[in-house]
Amino acid sequence: MERPIGIFDSGVGGISVLREAVRVLPEEKFLFVGDNKNAPYGSKTREEIITCVDSVVEQLLEQNIKALVIACNTATAAAAKELRARLPIPVIGMEPALKPAHLIRKEGQIIVLATPATLRMEKFADLMEKYGEGAVPVPGCGIVECVESGHIDDAEIEGVLHGLLDAPLRNKTDAIVLGCTHYVFVKNALARVAPHVPLVDGNMGTVQQLNRVLKERGIRRAEGKGSYALDTTGDRKVYIPLMERLMNL
Numbered sequence: 217m218e219r220p221i222g223i224f225d226s227g228v229g230g231i232s233v234l235r236e237a238v239r240v241l242p243e244e245k246f247l248f249v250g251d252n253k254n255a256p257y258g259s260k261t262r263e264e265i266i267t268c269v270d271s272v273v274e275q276l277l278e279q280n281i282k283a284l285v286i287a288c289n290t291a292t293a294a295a296a297k298e299l300r301a302r303l304p305i306p307v308i309g310m311e312p313a314l315k316p317a318h319l320i321r322k323e324g325q326i327i328v329l330a331t332p333a334t335l336r337m338e339k340f341a342d343l344m345e346k347y348g349e350g351a352v353p354v355p356g357c358g359i360v361e362c363v364e365s366g367h368i369d370d371a372e373i374e375g376v377l378h379g380l381l382d383a384p385l386r387n388k389t390d391a392i393v394l395g396c397t398h399y400v401f402v403k404n405a406l407a408r409v410a411p412h413v414p415l416v417d418g419n420m421g422t423v424q425q426l427n428r429v430l431k432e433r434g435i436r437r438a439e440g441k442g443s444y445a446l447d448t449t450g451d452r453k454v455y456i457p458l459m460e461r462l463m464n465l
């Protein structure tokens with residue numbers, strides 16, 4: 217099917233999902249929107265996040281998308297249920313990858329790094345109920361702001377990560393869950409702050425789910441050359457080059 221797949225995030229974090237999606241589904245056409253004008257979502261209320269999400273989704277629906285990927289844990293926790301009930305196209309969301317992390321846990325703890333809004337939401341409480349044994353939620357305050365301003369591998373982000381993780385890392389840690397798509401871009405800095413601790417993210421799982429859904433519905437584009445287009449609600453001169461840089465990392 218020729219129609220594009222819409223994919224969005226509060227900002228540039230979703231590029232980490234788009235990158236994976238382009239690799240796994242090279243025949244598909246993707247339209248990405250970063251809601252950079254309204255990022256971060258993680259410090260907003262559920263109602264505020266829903267308002268932002270609705271407006272971005274509206275923008276994507278106007279382009280006749282055949283499926284919607286919410287490349288944002290925070291937006292999924294706040295709005296996926298309503299979007300699924302209301303939209304005639306499949307909606308693929310994401311959640312902190314606590315399930316795979318739980319499988320590799322030995323006797324240590326699992327640090328779940330996610331936005332304050334994600335950690336506050338009912339969806340996360342349900343996840344903790346199922347896979348939360350030994351899990352320690354840590355709000356990743358300040359990381360999204362660093363990534364949005366391009367600080368992904370320098371002293372500034374490293375300082376933020378030390379501030380957040382030095383205390384919880386005093387206990388034996390089996391894995392850190394990157395429960396926000398922005399955090400995937402600070403893996404190098406994280407590896408310096410938490411050496412030898414496995415980092416688990418949900419990006420591949422999300423893309424595999426997208427692939428499954430497209431196949432099931434018979435709307436997967438199986439041949440031809442795919443493409444992706446980048447858009448932002450913020451300043452194009454600032455965010456499009458940053459998205460391109462992250463896409464090509």
Ligand code: DGL
Binds near residue numbers: 227
């Ligand atoms: N990238 C988003 C996530 O996966 C949210 C970042 C934010 O805007 O706070 O949760």
